[in-house]
Amino acid sequence: MDEKFSFALRKIALLGGINNYIAISSRELGDALEMSQQSASKRILELLDEKYLVRDLGARRQRIKITEKGVEELKKEYNEYRRIFELTDRVTLRGKIVTGMGQGGYYITQKPYMDQFQGKLEFRPYEGTLNVKVAKEDRGKLEVIRSMPGHVMDGFEKDGRTFGKVTAYKARIHNIDCAIVVPERSHYDDVLELVCKYHLRRTLSINDGDDVDVVVDLSPLSPEDKISCVS
Amino acid sequence: MDEKFSFALRKIALLGGINNYIAISSRELGDALEMSQQSASKRILELLDEKYLVRDLGARRQRIKITEKGVEELKKEYNEYRRIFELTDRVTLRGKIVTGMGQGGYYITQKPYMDQFQGKLEFRPYEGTLNVKVAKEDRGKLEVIRSMPGHVMDGFEKDGRTFGKVTAYKARIHNIDCAIVVPERSHYDDVLELVCKYHLRRTLSINDGDDVDVVVDLSPLSPEDKISCVS
DNA sequence: ATTACTAGTAGACGAGTAA
DNA sequence: TTTACTCGTCTACTAGTAA
Numbered sequence: 001m002d003e004k005f006s007f008a009l010r011k012i013a014l015l016g017g018i019n020n021y022i023a024i025s026s027r028e029l030g031d032a033l034e035m036s037q038q039s040a041s042k043r044i045l046e047l048l049d050e051k052y053l054v055r056d057l058g059a060r061r062q063r064i065k066i067t068e069k070g071v072e073e074l075k076k077e078y079n080e081y082r083r084i085f086e087l088t089d090r091v092t093l094r095g096k097i098v099t100g101m102g103q104g105g106y107y108i109t110q111k112p113y114m115d116q117f118q119g120k121l122e123f124r125p126y127e128g129t130l131n132v133k134v135a136k137e138d139r140g141k142l143e144v145i146r147s148m149p150g151h152v153m154d155g156f157e158k159d160g161r162t163f164g165k166v167t168a169y170k171a172r173i174h175n176i177d178c179a180i181v182v183p184e185r186s187h188y189d190d191v192l193e194l195v196c197k198y199h200l201r202r203t204l205s206i207n208d209g210d211d212v213d214v215v216v217d218l219s220p221l222s223p224e225d226k227i228s229c230v231s
Numbered sequence: 232m233d234e235k236f237s238f239a240l241r242k243i244a245l246l247g248g249i250n251n252y253i254a255i256s257s258r259e260l261g262d263a264l265e266m267s268q269q270s271a272s273k274r275i276l277e278l279l280d281e282k283y284l285v286r287d288l289g290a291r292r293q294r295i296k297i298t299e300k301g302v303e304e305l306k307k308e309y310n311e312y313r314r315i316f317e318l319t320d321r322v323t324l325r326g327k328i329v330t331g332m333g334q335g336g337y338y339i340t341q342k343p344y345m346d347q348f349q350g351k352l353e354f355r356p357y358e359g360t361l362n363v364k365v366a367k368e369d370r371g372k373l374e375v376i377r378s379m380p381g382h383v384m385d386g387f388e389k390d391g392r393t394f395g396k397v398t399a400y401k402a403r404i405h406n407i408d409c410a411i412v413v414p415e416r417s418h419y420d421d422v423l424e425l426v427c428k429y430h431l432r433r434t435l436s437i438n439d440g441d442d443v444d445v446v447v448d449l450s451p452l453s454p455e456d457k458i459s460c461v462s
Numbered sequence: 463a464t465t466a467c468t469a470g471t472a473g474a475c476g477a478g479t480a481a
Numbered sequence: 482t483t484t485a486c487t488c489g490t491c492t493a494c495t496a497g498t499a500a
Contacts, residue, residue: 003238004474013315026484036476041485060483078316081309084244085371235493257465267495272466291464467499474493480486 001052001073008033008043009052009070010077018071021056021063079144089219091145093138095192097201097210100131108181108193110163116153117195121168121179125195129181130173132192132214139190145169146182148218155184168195170217174204180216232283232304239264239274240283240301241308249302252287252294310375320450322376324369328432328441329422331362339412339424341394347384348426352399352410356426360412361404363423363445370421376400377413379449386415399426401448405435411447 001009011032016022030040044064047053052070056063066074109127118124134142150167157163164184171180171194178196192214194200206212232240242263247253261271275295278284283301287294297305340358349355365373381398388394395415402411402425409427423445425431437443 003234006238007234010311010315014311018315025482038477038485039475042475045485057484062484074312074315078312080241080245081305081312084241084249084305085309256463269466269496270494273493276466288465293465465500468497470494470496472494473491475489475491477489478487481484 001076004043005047005050005052006073006077008047009066009074012053012064012066013071013074017053017064017066021065023061023063025061075143076147079147082140082144083148087141087144087218089217091141091216091218093132093134093141093192093214093216095132095134095138095212095214097206097208097212098131098133098191099208100129100191100193105129105131105193107163107183108166108195110156110158112156112158112163113153113166117168117179120151120153121170123177123197125179126197126199128199130178130194130196130200132194132212134190134192142190142192145180145216145218150182151179172215172217173200173212176200176203178214180214232307235274236278236281236283237304237308239278240297240305243284243295243297244302244305248284248295248297252296254292254294256292306374307378310378313371313375314379318372318375318449320448322372322447322449324363324365324372324423324445324447326363326365326369326423326443326445328437328439328443329362329364330439331360331422331424336360336362336424338394338414339397339426341387341389343387343389343394344384344397348399348410351382351384352401354408354428356410357428357430359430361409361425361427361431363425363443365421365423373421373423376411376447376449381413382410384412403446403448404431404443407431407434411445 008029012022012024012029015024015032025037026041026044027037029044030037033040033043035043044053044055044062047070048055051067052073054065054067056065105128108129109125114124114127148169150169153166153168155162155164155166166184167182168179169182171178173194173196176196176198178194178200180192180194182193194214196203201207239260243253243255243260246255246263256268257272257275258268260275261268264271264274266274275284275286275293278301279286282298283304284295285298286296336359339360340356345355345358379400381400384397384399386393386395386397397415398413399410400413402409404425404427407427407429409425409431411423411425413424425445427434432438
């Protein structure tokens with residue numbers, strides 16, 4: 001996002017424009033942004049054009065609200081600051097073991113993905129994933145992880161079905177090397193999918209409801225690795 | 232801070248320029264900022280001029296590092312995002328009761344302050360403050376609070392000594408109304424000073440080392456109140 | 463290679479003003 | 482009152498190039 005948009009959008013967010021329409025004249029916004037009424041009016045038009053804002057142009061006062069797209073952009077910036085001030089190159093996520101819907105496990109254990117894992121993560125996963133429901137207080141970290149570069153597994157076609165790109169991040173659970181996998185079109189929920197060389201439930205003797213810490217490695221990838229973010 | 236500075240500084244921080252000198256050419260920085268080598272070079276000169284950066288201009292490659300002032304500016308922006316995404320109008324700080332150095336208590340219980348409290352917070356504090364050492368994980372919230380508008384008590388002179396402005400924020404401890412007070416030139420530590428109508432230690436039967444939750448009210452002040460931030 | 467000057471240009475801004 | 486047009490100015494950019 002252009003920095004001039006980010007600046008204006010942030011101020012609008014601080015004025016409460018994320019969840020509600022706020023009544024604000026272009027003069028008032030101009031004052032907040034330290035610019036003229038004319039420029040603030042233009043900025044609003046540009047933000048509307050970029051679909052970062054929606055407007056209800058009433059007779060007397062306009063009312064504006066930040067769109068979902070606008071909120072996403074602000075979150076990206078927020079996550080950059082979190083990377084600067086909160087995170088080192090290791091992030092610990094606390095969660096509980098759960099039984100997945102089977103869906104993700106089937107998806108990720110397709111042979112073409114598995115072959116790529118072997119090349120990029122130096123292990124061939126055991127066929128099956130371990131699902132960890134991330135604790136509420138750590139869910140913000142998930143977004144940060146998704147915005148970081150990871151190991152990208154290319155998508156493919158099989159039986160007429162499309163399997164999209166998947167990003168893997170090296171991790172450790174109870175000191176065992178593993179990886180968390182994030183499909184490109186992630187359903188954006190709070191359940192991690194872990195793959196590992198071993199059958200994790202058996203190896204670690206863990207069951208549904210057990211608390212686990214997953215340490216995700218976000219240190220910079222070697223330059224020859226393809227770099228990509230999920231979001 | 233000018234938005235163009237904030238944008239560049241943030242990228243430099245993401246490249247690791249907060250704790251270390253990083254070797255980066257103006258071309259590389261230009262690529263990161265999506266601008267020309269010439270503009271990036273100029274931007275670096277401007278940031279140096281504003282004392283947001285320091286530089287070690289070696290023979291081959293320059294090495295730059297963000298100054299304390301630069302980090303402060305970035306933190307301000309980070310705190311804006313925290314206000315957008317984390318905080319509602321109530322912030323809970325967890326901490327432990329400690330015995331203050333007496334210094335703050337003497338300072339804040341001066342009569343001219345007390346008189347202003349009565350007008351602005353609708354209670355006259357008991358003469359003495361309760362000190363709460365904020366838990367490590369909540370210290371970031373302190374900065375956010377200090378950046379929010381509060382009830383400003385004007386400073387005064389007495390016996391040749393200057394007493395500066397003090398900002399008060401309404402709060403509650405164990406469901407009792409109180410306020411936290413922040414001197415203008417705060418020693419910026421992690422100890423809250425609470426004032427209350429009652430003698431809090433006696434009323435709540437609490438002692439040094441006890442854990443307490445302090446709920447700070449950050450909801451917008453009524454317009455007739457003077458508005459000011461500590462930082 | 464670098465960094466950073468000068469010069470020319472495009473775009474952002476505010477004043478004036480219409481609707 | 483509003484919002485937002487046109488237009489002149491001035492800033493911020495890049496290209497070329499020196500050191």
